[in-house]
Amino acid sequence: MISFEALLTHLLNGLAYGLLLFLLAAGLSLIFGMMDVINLSHGSFFMIGGFIGIGLVGVLESFWLALLATVLIVALLGLVVEVALLRPLYYRSHLDQILLTFGLALILEDGAEWIWGTRIQSLRVPEALTGSVEIFGAVVPVYRLAVLAAGVLLGAALWYVLERTRLGSIIRAGVADREMTAALGFNIPVIFAGVFVFGVALAAFAGFMAAPILGVYPGLDFQVLILALIIVVIGGLGSLTGAFWVSLLIGVTQSFGQAYFPAAAAFILYLIMAAVLLLRPEGLFKRRYA
Amino acid sequence: MVEATKPGEKAGRFPVRAGTLAVLGALGALAVYPFFGTTYMIGVLTEIMILAIFALSLGFLMGYPKLISLGHAAFFGGGAYAAGIVAVRLEAANLFLTLVCALVFATLLAVLIGVLSLRNTGIYFLMITLALAQLVYVVAEQWTWLTGGTDGLVGIPYPELFGFFSFDRFSFYYLVLLLAGGAYFLLRLVTRSPFGHVLLGIGSNERRMRAIGYGTRVYKLAAFVLSGAVAGVAGALWAHYNGIVAPVDVNWPLSATALIMVIVGGAGTLVGPMLGAAVVWFLDTGLSSYTERSTMIMGAVFILFVFFARGGIAGIARSLWERFYARTGT
Numbered sequence: 001m002i003s004f005e006a007l008l009t010h011l012l013n014g015l016a017y018g019l020l021l022f023l024l025a026a027g028l029s030l031i032f033g034m035m036d037v038i039n040l041s042h043g044s045f046f047m048i049g050g051f052i053g054i055g056l057v058g059v060l061e062s063f064w065l066a067l068l069a070t071v072l073i074v075a076l077l078g079l080v081v082e083v084a085l086l087r088p089l090y091y092r093s094h095l096d097q098i099l100l101t102f103g104l105a106l107i108l109e110d111g112a113e114w115i116w117g118t119r120i121q122s123l124r125v126p127e128a129l130t131g132s133v134e135i136f137g138a139v140v141p142v143y144r145l146a147v148l149a150a151g152v153l154l155g156a157a158l159w160y161v162l163e164r165t166r167l168g169s170i171i172r173a174g175v176a177d178r179e180m181t182a183a184l185g186f187n188i189p190v191i192f193a194g195v196f197v198f199g200v201a202l203a204a205f206a207g208f209m210a211a212p213i214l215g216v217y218p219g220l221d222f223q224v225l226i227l228a229l230i231i232v233v234i235g236g237l238g239s240l241t242g243a244f245w246v247s248l249l250i251g252v253t254q255s256f257g258q259a260y261f262p263a264a265a266a267f268i269l270y271l272i273m274a275a276v277l278l279l280r281p282e283g284l285f286k287r288r289y290a
Numbered sequence: 291m292v293e294a295t296k297p298g299e300k301a302g303r304f305p306v307r308a309g310t311l312a313v314l315g316a317l318g319a320l321a322v323y324p325f326f327g328t329t330y331m332i333g334v335l336t337e338i339m340i341l342a343i344f345a346l347s348l349g350f351l352m353g354y355p356k357l358i359s360l361g362h363a364a365f366f367g368g369g370a371y372a373a374g375i376v377a378v379r380l381e382a383a384n385l386f387l388t389l390v391c392a393l394v395f396a397t398l399l400a401v402l403i404g405v406l407s408l409r410n411t412g413i414y415f416l417m418i419t420l421a422l423a424q425l426v427y428v429v430a431e432q433w434t435w436l437t438g439g440t441d442g443l444v445g446i447p448y449p450e451l452f453g454f455f456s457f458d459r460f461s462f463y464y465l466v467l468l469l470a471g472g473a474y475f476l477l478r479l480v481t482r483s484p485f486g487h488v489l490l491g492i493g494s495n496e497r498r499m500r501a502i503g504y505g506t507r508v509y510k511l512a513a514f515v516l517s518g519a520v521a522g523v524a525g526a527l528w529a530h531y532n533g534i535v536a537p538v539d540v541n542w543p544l545s546a547t548a549l550i551m552v553i554v555g556g557a558g559t560l561v562g563p564m565l566g567a568a569v570v571w572f573l574d575t576g577l578s579s580y581t582e583r584s585t586m587i588m589g590a591v592f593i594l595f596v597f598f599a600r601g602g603i604a605g606i607a608r609s610l611w612e613r614f615y616a617r618t619g620t
Contacts, residue, residue: 036413038413038417085593089596089597092600094412094413096596097590098413098416099553099596100593100596100597103589103590103593104589104593106546106585106586106588106592107585107590108585109585110585114582114583114586123397138422221541222542226424226542229420233414233418266432267428267430270422270424273421273422273425274406277418279408281410281414
């Protein structure tokens, strides 16, 4: 008999996992919406965020400082990639840029293996977030709740910035019509770089927060990249709302699936995707930002 | 981007003819090689030729209707599993049986994946082929009693012919050579047929082709299925050659490797991807005995090609030829 408490535990774990996936997919979707480029090295930044985070926690001896430093370092790396590698290809076909991010992903994965080895590394949860609490009789690790809270807060902030601020409306305008936005006097290369760096920083944040839960290892990058791709395909490419709901759905499905039908867990994911493709090839949610 | 056939364009005709000569020369050299070569090198060449068939199938898809699939390992691995299952589970390693089963299975798979993924274009197509191919991977990994699960399907013998001939390393080399040459000339025939010209038209401007009155989706599906079938045959050979089929043969890094082969070799030609297969083999497997960082080197080479030589090796060869032709000139 499956108890209500166990169900609640799996639900909360799944939601936390789903929100981490959302942070990853949101960056992917935003970059695509803006630059028409699927960043195939997005998962690499997630993985590198985890690796650098583990290293920095050891050095700085503070979870929070390390989190901040990790996001900044990876964002800087993203800036270098955008300016040095993607920018020279702006006037070529988008395929060239996608191929470039793919080559980059190969290099980053092998580089990570070179620096950090193939062993799975894990990050210790900070003192303040250890242990677990009981919610309606269900035992939930405090850290998962913190991830939930962080994901909800960031998601809300993202929505607010995009929908309610001047910066957001410039970005949405750039997504809808790049040439026109440039003609209005906005500096497109700066906006592009900004969106790319922001998306990469989100991925690094998610990777850092996920490190205590998933562990970090070379190969994680492509694993989460494929999940993020599936999310944006199901949700509708360029739709943040779509990415949000589908991330939660997939997080919860994976969590329940792994607990109760481990053999079918991976299937369910792909079956959902195949069904969506068959019935609504453009994704579940209408494209909003593109 | 380099195009294979441009009727009426003078400078373009010579490299094509040169390409054909190069292919015939290479086939001839490969045919006599085993009489001098070492057993090790015969194995290496067999492996490269199988991968070349695989790269050729993707190159056809990427060069003519310009469909960029990142899930081509599904057909290669699908064919490999079909052949392996027939050979091991049914204990029938008859060449025709395993090849036909691989061909049929890969074809069906390509119809299924093609119908689903060709509803979208461009980047969507790339992502959807990737995700659907991963579904095939999950099936191969989870359906343990049939596929052997993560351990793979082991003990696949070299094929035999109705009990009176069994292939060995030497004769298998020739079988692969025959099929590689056959696949090349088949696709060459296809790309030069009216059908192939329609595919090329779709690749350069699909909307215009539709306006002229072509049902482009059917053409694209046909090209996709043909490409999948060829990849399936390569997979069957791969299974016989390695003696094992494992989930890694359906997994996406293999699709990615094929994509790299096509880009490095040169999309838009048929010879290019096959050359690309050889180059990538040396970068990947060849270098891995000297350095652990072969993936990184491959990634860097790939990026260099994307940046500076988008036409691949075939493109470089062509522009060298044209420069030479212009100097000796008419």
